[in-house]
Each structure stands twice: as C-alpha cells, then as structure tokens.
Amino acid sequence: MTAQTYIDVLRDNLPQSAIKLGISNSYYFQQDNDPKHTAGITRMWLLYHVPRKLATPPQSLDLNPLENLWNSVNLKIRKRKILSKSALKQALIEEWSNTDATVTEHLIKSMPARLQAVIDAKGMYTKY
Numbered sequence: 001m002t003a004q005t006y007i008d009v010l011r012d013n014l015p016q017s018a019i020k021l022g023i024s025n026s027y028y029f030q031q032d033n034d035p036k037h038t039a040g041i042t043r044m045w046l047l048y049h050v051p052r053k054l055a056t057p058p059q060s061l062d063l064n065p066l067e068n069l070w071n072s073v074n075l076k077i078r079k080r081k082i083l084s085k086s087a088l089k090q091a092l093i094e095e096w097s098n099t100d101a102t103v104t105e106h107l108i109k110s111m112p113a114r115l116q117a118v119i120d121a122k123g124m125y126t127k128y
Contacts, residue, residue, distance in 0.1 A: 006037065010050075011049070063118065076095045077091050
C-alpha cells in the first residue's frame with residue numbers, strides 16, 4: 001500500500017467510522033511508524049483532517065487495537081484450506097465482513113485502559 005492509497009482509505013472511512021462509533025468530536029488518532037504513515041503527504045493530510053493525534057515513539061509497544069482484530073481474523077483464516085491468492089483474498093473479505101461492529105467498538109473503547117496500563121507499567125509490557 002502506498003501513502004496515497006492509505007490517505008484514500010482514511011478519507012473514505014475515518015470520518016464515517018468515528019460518527020458510527022459516536023466519537024467524532026472526541027477521538028485521538030493513532031498509527032504506528034510504518035513508512036506510509038510517516039510519509040510527508042500523509043502527515044500533511046492528517047494535519048488538515050485529524051485534529052487530535054497520539055504521537056508514536058519509534059520503538060513503541062504496539063497499542064493499536066486493530067492488531068487484536070487482525071489477529072482474530074488471522075486465526076479464523078488459518079482454519080481454512082487456502083490454495084490460492086484469490087481464495088485468501090476471498091477468505092479475508094468474508095472474515096473481515098463477518099466481524100461484528102461491537103468487537104471493533106469494544107477495541108476502540110479499550111484505548112484509555114490500554115494507555116493507562118502502559119503508564120502504570122512505566123512503558124514496559126502490558127497485557128495488551
């Protein structure tokens with residue numbers, strides 16, 4: 001994925017997701033230090049479209065709640081017999097689409113507890 005594709009995904013999904021979750025005026029945006037996330041065009045887009053961002057240190061613990069979601073999807077995919085790229089793509093689409101919205105809502109709402117756990121652990125590992 002390129003930085004421009006990443007921006008397109010954010011533009012097409014971030015505002016709508018924040019509205020659906022009821023957090024459009026109060027959320028903090030977080031991402032890791034993947035090159036497409038730190039590219040100049042991405043930083044510029046975020047500057048104008050995302051008012052609150054959490055800075056991510058270069059060697060941060062991964063607190064991204066989507067990692068939990070991807071892990072869940074990955075476990076379901078591994079139970080299938082995948083024999084081609086197209087079968088993998090189809091399985092990913094199916095499992096992602098079958099993810100209940102309450103799962104993602106729970107993960108997003110867990111962020112304050114995740115951040116507090118890092119503070120309490122003085123930056124060391126947490127249960128997340």
